[in-house]
Amino acid sequence: MSGPVGQSDDSDDVLDLHWFATLGRALIEECAGDTTSFVASAPVPLAAFLGSRHELTVASAGWRELFGTLAGAPRSLSPIFDTAYHSDRVTTIDELVFRPDADPKGLERGCRVVVYPVHAGPDKTVTGVTAACLETTDLVVARRLAAPSLALVFSGAAGEEPDYFNKEWTSITGQSSRIARVHWRHQIHPDDRVHVERILEGKSRGAEPDREIRLRRPDGSFRWYQLRLRRESHAGSSRWFAIATDAQGDRDSAQNRTLLLEQLLAALSEAEHANRAKDHFLATISHELRAPLTTIMLWEKVLREHVENIDLRSRALDAIRDSAATQSRLVGDLLDISRAISGKLFLDRQRIVITDVLAAAIDNVRPSATEREIHIVAEISSRTGRVLADPARLRQVFDNLLSNAVKFTPTGGTISITAARERNSIVIEIKDTGRGIAPEFLPRLFTPFSQPEDVLTRTQGGLGLGLAIAKQLVALHDGTLVATSEGSGQGATFTITLPAAIYRAESPVAGSPEPGIPQLHGTTVLVIDDDPRVRDALALLLGRLGTRILSTSSAREARAVLHREQADVVLCDLAMPHEDGFSFVRVLRVCPGSQRDIPAIALTAYASDDDRRRCAEAGFDAHVAKPVDLHELATTIKYALATRMQQRA
Structure with missing residues (x-):
């Protein structure tokens, strides 16, 4: 995130806020894991308080x-804490405007707040x-x-260095x-610093005229900005605010205003969507976690x-067991999506x-499926x-898709x-005759926490995480997961x-020839x-085997x-002048006639797992690393020929 820690209006960050708040409370109540470490290291402002005195x-x-x-508790938050504590209810404030207790005359700040009672x-x-x-x-x-949405703003106490820089400062x-609190002058062109210095020194009286200054971009270039000064007083103290808007390109003000207006409208639309997503997520997770708890209690x-x-x-023990299993799955899904988002979801490949x-x-x-008289028709090729x-x-992916198919x-x-x-x-297709997917929801189908129905009227439970996790898992396997539907009611x-998996001769294969x-x-x-x-060496050695x-x-x-000529199998080096082996095989696989089906074996000194993967993607049937072992090569040729024959059968 850019700007101060936890400061953003992006929808992803709003969901992150409620994700950390919800999981933080759950960990504290269940005494699960290192709660102190989790709260202390949270990337959003997060804290835990004890007792009615907070x-x-x-x-x-x-x-x-x-x-x-x-x-x-900060003075500005004490009433909110009291409400959540005494009413035993989640309390949310969309925007709290306050001045820090330690600096009551300082910059007015704001935040969204969500407070959870802990039991x-x-x-x-x-x-x-x-x-x-x-x-x-x-x-x-x-x-x-009244600054535009993309305006750069920095501010300080009268006659003092700036102590506030908005996120656009970092972006621009x-x-x-x-870092800006110490080195902000480096970002202003030397010839333009005098205008800002006048603001700092308080030498400017009355209305300061707008000026154009140049700001340094991350690549070292400078860009023109229109600088406007504003002063405000509060409780005997005053602050100055500098607002900079883009003035590059002959300062085409009409075009810039249009662009800024479009971006402002887009930002407002995104903020409204984020707010709806927040409410939907909180309602869903509250229902799905409370429902099994209610059953158990x-x-x-x-x-x-x-x-x-x-x-x-x-009956009671069965209900408690089923509810505990449901909650375990929900927590597991939350942990899986958290690992996926943080890049800590690992695979044990075999x-x-x-x-x-x-x-x-x-x-x-x-x-x-049988209980609901749903017919399952499976056509699975043995080859x-x-x-x-x-x-x-992989079983987790299949379980999710198949259980959804039965459910819907x-x-x-x-x-x-x-x-x-x-x-x-290898292509696996799971098709159902269920309720289908509305066209407007299809693009968001794999988005975490997305569900097509209203929270209160939806007919199926869940957090809306299963498909998001499935897509992440398939992607980690270098694959794709795609959903299609003709619309509602169309399945x-x-x-x-x-x-x-590309064949490797050293791996045991069913039906391999006898030793020799x-x-x-x-x-x-x-x-x-x-x-x-x-x-010459291959011609001599393979010729002895009857080729x-x-x-x-x-x-x-x-x-x-x-x-x-008609060849039964191709042995191809990868690194060759003018055209490499990858290119040759790609072209071979799109040739007309029977040439496209000729087995091709990569014979190369490039022997890493990544090289084997690239060979498979290019269209090779197998990979043999140099220096070549004749037994391995002959076995691979025989296996490649047999596999192609099975595929043609």
């Missing part, structure tokens, strides 16, 4: 920067509050000065607010009052048969192949599942595309390598040979 227990750096190092003990007694803020000082200052100059009361009733006790994972996921949802993937995470398909509907190999990719189709070098009688091999010594060798030194020469 004694501070832990605060983030952003909280201390916004409110100062107080032992209790403890079996009776859920309120023991304190947690509070999270999103600083809106930039908005408060801009509104007070590349200089953070903290009610059935716990039933257990206490009817302990001798065995049937009732069994070479796996993807259809085994898919079949297990289908078996998992089949009972619930789909393997992928390099984390089986647990009416009684008597159908869910169709196909899995097939398409060249060097939906989800298509997963993953790169097939495989014979290749009657096989025609096209060798492409710019090193004549390699070509016929076609030898070429370049991609261009190889194409000429293929026009007049």
